[in-house]
Amino acid sequence: MYLGKSFFSRLFLVLMMAVGSVPALAQEPASAPAATATAAPAETTAPAAAPVPAATTTKESVDNPYGIKALWAQGDFVAKGTLCILFIMSLGSWYILITKLYESMKISGESKAARRGFFKHASLGDAAKTLKQGSAFRFIAETGIEAGDHHEGALTEHIDRNTWVTMSVQRSVDDVQSRLQDGLAFLATVGSTAPFVGLFGTVWGIYNALTAIGIAGQASIDKVAGPVGEALIMTAIGLAVAVPAVLGYNWLVRRNKVTMESVRSFSADLHGVLMGARAAAR
Template sequence: MISRLSAVIAAFAFAATLAVSPVQAQDQKPADAASAVAADAAPATAAPAAPAAAVENPYGLQAMLKHGDAVSKGVLAILALMSMGSWYILITKLWDTQKMGTEAKAVRATFFKKASLAEGVKGLKEGSAFRFIAESGIEASEHHEGALTENIDHNSWVTMSVDRSVGEVGTRLQGGLGFLATVGSTSPFIGLFGTVWGILQALTAIGVAGQASIDKVAGPVGEALIMTALGLAVAVPAVLGYNWLVNRNKAVMANVRAFGADLHGVLMGNRSVAKR
C-alpha cells in the first residue's frame, strides 16, 4: 500500500514539473526578445562620433617653410627663381618662333609678288625680322660709297649686310637658351646641396639628442628629399624646353636664311638692270 502511494506521489510530481517548464520557457523567451530589441536600439539612439581632426604633416613643404633654417630657405628661393625664369623664357620664345613662322609663310606668299621692293617692304610688319633684313639689304644696295668701302664690290657688300642682319635675327632668337641650359645643368646639383644639408642637420640632431629617434631624423631627412625632388622638377622642364626651342629655331632660321638669299638675288638683279 505504501509503495502504491509513493508511485502516485511521484507521478503527480513529474506531471507538475512538465506543466511548469513550458511556462518558464515562455517567460524566458519574451525576456530574451526584449533584451535583443534593447541591444538593437542602443546603437541607433547613440550619438554620432565626432569627425577626426585633420592631422598636419610636420615634415612637408609647408613645415619646411615655417621651421626651416636660412640655408634650406635660400636653396628653395634659388630653385623658385630658376623655375620662374625658365618658364618665362620658354613661353616667350615659343611665342616668338610661332610669330616668325607665321610671318615667314606670309612673306613667301606676298613679298616677292609686289611691283617693287619699296612696296614689298611697306607690306611687312613694323619691327618684324623680315622687314629688318629687307631694309638692311636695300640700304646697303643703295649706299655703297665711301673711302673705306670702295675696295669692296657691290655684291660682296650687299651679301655681308644681309648675312649680318640674318645673324642678328638668329642671335636675338636664341636669347635665353643659355639660361635654360644653365638651369637644366645646375638645378639638380642645387637640390642635391639641399639634400646634403638636410642629412647634415639630421646627423647633428642625432648627435645633440644622443639617440637616433625618428622625430629627430624624419624632419631633416624629409626636407632633404623635398629638395631633391624640387631640383629635378626645375631641371626637367628646362632641358626639355631647351631642346624644343633649339629645334624650332632651326626651322625658323631656315626660312629667314631663305628670305635673305632671295632678297640678295632680287637686289643683284635690280643692280644689273640699272646698269644696262
C-alpha cells in the same frame, strides 16, 4: 467446482484490469513534465534587446611639423639662400619660355605674311613698306636694299657688289638668329645645375638634422625620419626646376630651327631679287 471456477475467473479479471491501468498511470506523470516544459519557454520569453548605437569614428587631425613652410621657418641662411636661388632659376626659366614662344610664333606669322605679299610688288621699296614695322623680315629686306643701293667707301669698294650684298643679308639673318637664341643658355644652365643645387640643400639639411640628433642624444625614428625627409624637399624642388627648363630648351631649339629655315629661305629669295634687279638696271 463452480465456486472455484468463478473465483479464478474473477481473479483473472482483476489482474487484467490491474495490468491495463499501469500504462495509463505511467502516461500521466510523463505528460505533466511535457506540459510544464512547453509552458516554461512561454513564461521565460526574454524581452527584445535594445539596438546598440553605432560607434562614431572621429578622425584626429595631426599637424605635420615638416614641410616647405617649416623648412623656411626653421632653416638657416644656407637653406633659405638655396631656396631663393631655386626660385630665381624657376622664375627666369618660365619667363624665357613664355617670351621665346611668343617671339617664335610672331616670326612664324610674319613669315607667312612675307611669303604671301612681299614678292608681288613692282619694286623692293614698296614691298618692304608692306612688311610690319620692326619685324625680322623687314629688317632683312631693308638691310639688303641699303647694301645694294649704297656700295661706296674706301674699303668696301674693294669688295664686289654681289659679295657685299650677300654679306649684309647674311649678317641680318645672323642677327635674327642671335635674337631668337637669347636666353637659351640660361635654360641650359638651369637644366644642368638645378638638381645639384637642390642636392646641396638636401645634404646641408641632413647634416643639420644629424647634428641636432647627436646633440639631443635621441635617435628614435621620429627624430631621424622627419628632419631627413624634410631635407629631401630640396632635391625635389631642384628636379621640379630643372625638368621644365630642359624640356623647354629642347623644344625651343627645335622650333627655332624651323623658324630660321623660313628666314633663310626669304633671305635667299631677296638676294636673288636684288641681284636680278641690279643686272636689269645695267
